[in-house]
Amino acid sequence: MSHPMIELRRLHRFFGTTRAVNDVSFEVQRGEVFGFIGPNGAGKTTSMRILATLELPTYGDAFVDGFSCINDPDRVRRRLGFMPDYFGTYTDVNCYEYLDFFARSYGLAGRQRHQALQHTMGFTKLDELAHKPIRGLSKGMKQRLCLGRAMIHDPAVLILDEPANGLDPRARIELREMIRELAANGKSVLVSSHILTELAEMCDRVGIIERGQLLAVGTVEEIQHEQQPHREVKVRVLGGAEGARAWLVGRSDVNDVTLVGEELKFSHQGDRDSEVVLLREMILAGFRVAEFASHSQSLEDVFMAVTKGIVQ
Amino acid sequence: MTMVQPSETQTAEGPAAPRSSPDFRETLLRWGTRLEQFLDYAGDRLNPILVKEARQSMKSKQFSVTFSLLLILSWMWTAIFVAFSVPDVFYEAWGTRLLIGYIIILSIPLFIVVPFAAFRSLAAETEDGTFELLSITSLSARQIVLGKLGSAVLQMMVYYSALAPSIAFTYLLKGVDIVSIGLLLLHTFVISVVLSILGLLAATITRARHWQVLVSVVLIAGLLFATFLADYFFIVMAIVGLPFDMPEFWMANLGLLNFWIAFGALFLIIASGQISFASDNRSTPIRMMLLLIQTMWIGWMFFLWRWNSEMYAEVFPWMMVYFAAIFWLVAGALLTGETAQLSPRAKRNLPQTLSGRVLLTWFNPGSASGYTFAMLNLATVIGTQFLAYTNIALFSSPQLQNVPGPLHTVVNSLLISRPFPDDDGWFWASLAAWGYVAGYLGTVRLFTTLARKYAPLNMLAVFLLQLVVVVMGAILPFLFLTIQTIGDPLSWHYSELQLPNWFWTMWELTWPTTRTTISPFIPGGVFAFGCLIFLLNLLSAAVEVEQVRTLAPARVREDDASLRPLEPKKRKNPWDEP
């Protein structure tokens, strides 16, 4: 009975000779936010559209709450909210009418519909904008309205295609908070972006995709570690830095030691725990360590390393 | 008790305004709330698209412009008419002319604006990306199309009501009666609905922008032409006068309405099939509708035949088969374009019993089953007719005339004492007609089945190919003969060389001239060729027939079980077990 809320199983989608999605598999559990990251043209939108039952895969299948997106689109649709990378709207409609229309289209009636509208407009902070024509909305308001439309029928799974694209920092933070809140309420969220840092803080796990292939899946730390098993360490030793350098060069887990003034820089192979061990051993060896700092590659570097910068 | 509270507090607070009695306001408020609740409730039953578009159209410019233009035009027409016909209008039966003028004015919004608006409204959904958002809601494709049609009907109603006073006024004049008004309104309404359905269908043909432009040009031209035809027809009827006392008039009315409604429903089903999800079974409903249309056609032909045998006996056998042949040629050209893939989803509802499989397999999606379906249906038409004739021959024999009991009455009332056509020309012609449809459709189908192994051919491509081959089949032998006999016009006549030329051959079979006598070998040969092609296709149909029902996945059955107490499983097709 336990199945992932979202599952891509060997998903392929070809457009002529373009392999937009080429054998992608991953799972998203209940209450999890999964970030789907890749440069433009990587195949994020195509995968998401297959999940949203807008397109059929060439091979493989996608499942939402255990239902096949190919064979049971109606059951999938009841459980899924999709926010595409475009803003589909009608002329001569205001925010309330827009949401009301989609609430009706999802079969909500009477009190149920009123409650859904109230909750959604409250959640996305659209209350004051209810009777504003859609045409006059800012980008941030439009994104909130789109999110509102996607969640109006209280789906268990939300698929958001580049929701933060073009938002100002404040709107971006608001969006992140909304997504975290949705996850806290048990929704599974698949969210895409071409910027890793944008998603790093809000996602439980991420998948990095390029040229239709999934290159890495896991938490951001896992991927970082996988990409860079050694971390850069900076140590300031008061007096006797030369000796420290010699001591370090003698170790097998330390490479590329450079010394500038009192500051030693080197790369250390191992995790954070082994760094603690290294620091203790330095101190026990009598070096006067005044500063010990380590950092891994920046997210951007990791992203660049994983995707190798091949952009279609 | 709580209801009274507010009014009490109000009086306690201070001197309430004396003119608004609190009790009265209370009742008003209560009724207001009740009305609102009722409207809410009623609105919930309505198609959401209808609700949305009613809201939108109140704010749209196109609507108010058309509405005002309609009013202005009708006033102008009234003024012109009155200016030129007073005082004669009070003595002569000129009211009809005024009425026809209004109907012609009305035909512009009804036959052009509304259908085109329906087309644009569905096309705009795809262009603006809202169609995708809509298609993943709980709304079915059928509901989307019906919602659009509903808002078209709503607009029609508004236009009708704009002209209602004027039309009512013509009733006061001489020469106009309530029956004519009713008939005119009914026909304009039905035509407008069918044209709107065609507009919706046109919007589903293509999603590519440049093709969409072409489609809209063709649609506008078609609508203009249809409006011209209809208005022309109305004018002629107004001049000739409506022959209320002729039963043929009422039958023609009924037949026309039947025709509009049947084909309107067919186009509606096709349109919603076009926009439904790719793994849905789009074919079965279309085929059931085709079968229904054929049944109605047979029914009409038999009715006319029984009703006035002298007049129709000669035409009836030919007409019944020829129209059916054209119908199944066009329908078959579409059906053979279907891809033979049965989605796993469609497989869950396949027939299981032997009889179910024999009878119902031909309703399944697929090109071979579609071809077989068309050919079996055409054979049914011919067979029905053949049976009818042999029955007459049988029952006309004196011994059988006095078969007692209800069976005889039924058969008697239907068949006996209808004149039997003198010659059996229609029989040979029917065989040839079947042979041509089977031969042409089947040959192209075999070819496209092969071609599909190398290149994807969509339904439209196959349809166009079918039509081109059929037309070329008639034109090429004709051209060949013409070129061959240049300078020798005397030898320009029908010969066996014209066998692929279905048009000429059928013509010769229908109106045999003494100049060319056609041997039975010609229709017989065509029929034999058709049978051969049919059998070849049947062999390739084996793949589609082989398909058996597959069990729905466990997760689906589990979901069904959890839903069952709430929503009883609906039968989606005739062989679906309840």
Ligand SMILES: Nc1ncnc2c1ncn2[C@@H]1O[C@H](COP(=O)(O)OP(=O)(O)O)[C@@H](O)[C@H]1O
């Ligand atoms: N309808 C289509 N027809 C042809 N090629 C397409 C279509 N949709 C997407 N593609 C191609 O598939 C690849 C993946 O596109 P997409 O999924 O939109 O990438 P992303 O969303 O990651 O930017 C791109 O090379 C794109 O050109």
Ligand SMILES: [Mg+2]
């Ligand atoms: Mg994209």
